[in-house]
Amino acid sequence: MAKTLKPIVNPGRATLDHWKKGSLYESRDIAFGRLLGLKDLGIGYSEVPPGKSGCPFHNHHVEEELFIILEGTGTYRFGNARHEVGPGDVIGAPAGGPDTAHHLINTGDVPLKYLAISTMAATEICEYPDSGKFLAKTRTTAGGPADFRYIGRTETAVDYWEGEPGADEA
Secondary structure, X not given: OOOOOOOOOOHHHXXXXXXXXXXXXXXXXXXXXXXXXXXXXXXXXXXXXXXXXXXXXXXXXXXXXXXXXXXXXXXEEEOXXXXXXXXXXXXXXXXXXXXXXXXXXXXXXXOEEEEEEEEOOOEEEEEEOOOOEEEEEEOOOOOOOOOEEEEEEHHHOXXXXXXXXXXXXX
16 A cells, blocks of 8 residues: 655654764754655754754765755854854755765754755765765665665775686786
């Protein structure tokens, strides 16, 4: 039986997932693009407490993101720059290299509430400049969970032919 889709979602009345990682990362959020039947567009709502960020500093090589600040204030770290943001601000995060790396940090006294909208590429590479990691992921179902997901560091890269049968023969 097909799942019944909702034509309208109100994040203010939704049950939010609360998560926390270390001293810097915490959020209450929900992803609801799939609930609306969207396959190529991801939409989420986040409430980030003061002094926290909802994700590490990162850039996408394929996907684009857009953030709309609903309440609160924060700092948008984008590449080497920092920008103060507040209610009504619309923020772009285009695909690219480390010069488009980004994240939001709540620098205010109340939760930073925002919508996050993104393209949902079938295959994506993300870089995390602060930690030197990268993420490679792909999905076969549009808008679905990743079928393949790997997080690593470039210094552990191996030669293309390493371990391949017969590749070491003359």
